[in-house]
Amino acid sequence: MIKYREILRLHAQGISQRGIASSTSNSRTTIREVVKRSEERNTKWPLDEGVTDQDLQELLFPEKHASFDFRKKPDCEYIHKELAKPGVNLTLLWEEYSLNCQSNEEIPYSYRQFCRVYHDYARKTKATMRIKRKPGELLEVDWAGKTMSIKDELTGENIPVYIFVSALPCSQYAYVEGFLSMNAESWISAHIHAFQFYRGVPRVIVPDNLKTGVVKASKYEPIIHKGYQEMAEHYHTTIVPARVRHPKDKASAESTVGHISTWIIASLRNQEFFSLKELNDAVKGKLAEFNNKPFQKKQGSRHTAFKEEEHFALTPLPAASYEIATWQVATVQYDYHIEVDKMFYSVPYDYVKYVVDIRVNRSIVEVFYKGLRIASHKKIKGRLGQFETLPEHMPKEHKQYIDFDTSYVRQWGEKAGPNMLITINSILASYRVEKQALKSCLGLIKLADQHSVDRVEKACERALMYTTRPTLTSIKTILKNGQDKLPVTLEKESPKEVKPNPYGFTRGAEYYGGKK
Incomplete structure (x- = not known):
């Protein structure tokens, strides 16, 4: 117990607080509080001989003398519940508890005793104590x-x-x-x-x-x-x-x-x-x-x-579980494709030689550049080495090549002119293999790019005057010789007089295409 009488006696003799603390084996904080309370209570040395240290404690520090039964007992169930919330600790709860006791003119427990009461409660009635770890954190x-x-x-x-x-x-x-x-x-x-x-x-x-x-x-x-x-x-x-x-x-x-x-x-x-x-x-x-x-x-x-x-x-689970995906890094090749598990997927040709991130899950392959998704493909299954190419990822020239088929050339012929369409249909019908016919049609389109559509249309018109099955070679010859630039005239030949031949078996010059 604190030696209150000795502290007051030494203080009355002018001894410093450091000296009093050394003599009575108490801290200077305790000495300071005792001296302060004695001045507030107007209790000075000398004291009556019958006054004991216990009497001085009751006089100077009545709250220490009061039994804990008279103090406001904390609600441990409430404390345990509040400690589950983020950021809440025992210090905060004790401050709130103390303010509540002061407003109701009740004596609170000290912080140390407050913690001890909660610890005893949690140890006896709860499986966990929420001091260092929050539930679900x-x-x-x-x-x-x-x-x-x-x-x-x-x-x-x-x-x-x-x-x-x-x-x-x-x-x-x-x-x-x-x-x-x-x-x-x-x-x-x-x-x-x-x-x-x-x-x-x-x-x-x-x-x-x-x-x-x-x-x-x-x-x-x-x-x-x-x-x-x-x-x-x-x-x-x-x-x-x-x-x-x-x-x-x-x-x-x-x-x-x-x-x-x-x-x-x-x-x-x-x-x-x-x-x-x-x-x-x-x-x-x-x-x-x-x-x-x-x-x-x-x-x-x-x-x-x-x-x-x-x-x-704990936070509730989302409606759907996360679908596992793996990430890879790749460089877009000159053919604007990236390789994933020995399969090839296209990306926009603008990203050739760029480094991209690839996200692969069970069914989808996604390609990202700096966090922006630039391509998405359904995952290819089966033999290795397959390609998945989207037309919108291709350059204009490559896209035209992919779209080049019989319907494409016929549509082009309709726009170019009627003679061009007849020539295209004739070329398509003249080949047994479609690829060979398309190759000739492609040559015809290239001639239009080289000489103009009007010249090729006139060349087709002139070719159709001589044959119903014009070829690419004949069209090239007409354009090379400039015959498409000549006016088209239809000369009506008068029927030749046929003289009777007494020698029916004799073949004359007309038979061989000659002239008389």
């Missing part, structure tokens, strides 16, 4: 150091299985699943399955700085893997990687990994599994035992703590 994730294995039925070879572990720090509720690899697809799939297991999403995910989740580790601005970040945005959560070489940043996951190594991995060490599903079914059973195992020093289990204390704070 964090999910700590990691790969377990130890692996399991499945046996190949044909070769008998042991195939390693990597164990994913996640834990909610508030309730210590855990989720475990095995995967055949630790790639990005397995990592993201594990998170999706964990959210489905918890039936909700935490506000923050704390992973390690593994390459499948964090492209570049940094204390202040880490670069998150694109697929991992996209998954977090879909579920409206945030990824905050632990600091490098700071395992305490995800202590719950590290602790759970140790427990899982013993409770699940070690307990199943003597069993043989021949499929990943068979192994995960066994892991699921052991995980249920682990989560329902009673706590040693408090009531309940991880499952009851999660159900009663944490599940309500």
Whole structure:
């Protein structure tokens, strides 16, 4: 107990507060408060001999003498509920509690006693204490150091299985699943399955700085893997990687990994599994035992703590699960195509030699340039080396070549003129193979580009005067000789007089095309 009489006696003798503190083994703060209260109460040395230190405490500090029964007891149920909210801590709640007591003229508990009352309540009646961790705030994730294995039925070879572990720090509720690899697809799939297991999403995910989740580790601005970040945005959560070489940043996951190594991995060490599903079914059973195992020093289990204390704070799951996608980087080649899994997809030809990002999921291939989607294709399946080319991605000249068919040349002929159309139809009918006919028609169109449509139309008109089946060669000859520029005249030849030939078997000059 504080020596009030000695403090007042030494102060009356003019001893400094430092000297009084050294003599009475009390702090200078205590000395200062006792002296201040004695002046307020007008209690000075010398005192009556019957006045004890207990009497002085009642006189100077009546609130300390008052029994705790007379103080306003805090509402621990309300405190426990409020601590679940973001940003709320015991200091804030004690300040509110103290102000409420002052307004009602009641004596509050000190902060230390306030915390002690809540701790006793939470330890006896609740599975979790919300001092350091908020419910639903964090999910700590990691790969377990130890692996399991499945046996190949044909070769008998042991195939390693990597164990994913996640834990909610508030309730210590855990989720475990095995995967055949630790790639990005397995990592993201594990998170999706964990959210489905918890039936909700935490506000923050704390992973390690593994390459499948964090492209570049940094204390202040880490670069998150694109697929991992996209998954977090879909579920409206945030990824905050632990600091490098700071395992305490995800202590719950590290602790759970140790427990899982013993409770699940070690307990199943003597069993043989021949499929990943068979192994995960066994892991699921052991995980249920682990989560329902009673706590040693408090009531309940991880499952009851999660159900009663944490599940309500998780963000609801979105209507649709995230569809896993992988990201790649590629350079657009001169044929304005990019390669994805030995298949080729077109992009707008303006992006030739540009570096683009490619997002690939189960059915769609999307191409992005600086965050802007420039192309989207349905994923090609089947033999390797196939092409998917959209006409709008092609240059004008290439697009014309792709659209070049019989309907195209006939439409062109209708616009050019009637003689051109007759010539085109004649050329198309003269070949047995359509490609050969189209090649000749293309030559005709090229002549129109070279000489003009009007000249070719007149050349076709002149050619049709001599034959009903003009060819590309005849049209070229007419244009080369300039016969298309000559006026077209139809000379009506008078019928020649046929003289009787007494020698019916004699063939004259007319038969051979000659003249008399």
